[in-house]
Amino acid sequence: MSDFFKKVYEVAKQIPPGRVTSYGAIAKHLGTTGSARMVGWAMNACSSHYEFVPAHRVVNRNGLLTGKHHFDNPNAMNELLENEGIKLDGDQIVNFKECFWDPGKELGY
DNA sequence: AAGCTGACTATGG
């Protein structure tokens, strides 16, 4: 397990319920700005992590659930988010701006 | 071993 993956999970697990963040925000927090894809890749490999990782709280910068198809059930992501009080319009987070949780701002740089 | 792919983002036309 590389430190990068470990850090990604570290941050992801700190996302409060009912809040979401973006891949880029996490990447920036880790100091690997521009490598947002790697954050996504880490999420793809989150199943190999020994603990649960709330990958459903990580979306792209538009608040679009682009990663839903990587779950066992594509609807799982929507249901989990709505269950946490996040309003969705299809795969789009309606109140994305209000739900957004910035790791850099919340955890400090 | 070399090339392709991808849960992304920023920028320019």
Added chain:
DNA sequence: GCCATAGCCAGCT
């Protein structure tokens, strides 16, 4: 405001 391009870098074929 939408489409095309270009960086990003680990894993898979």
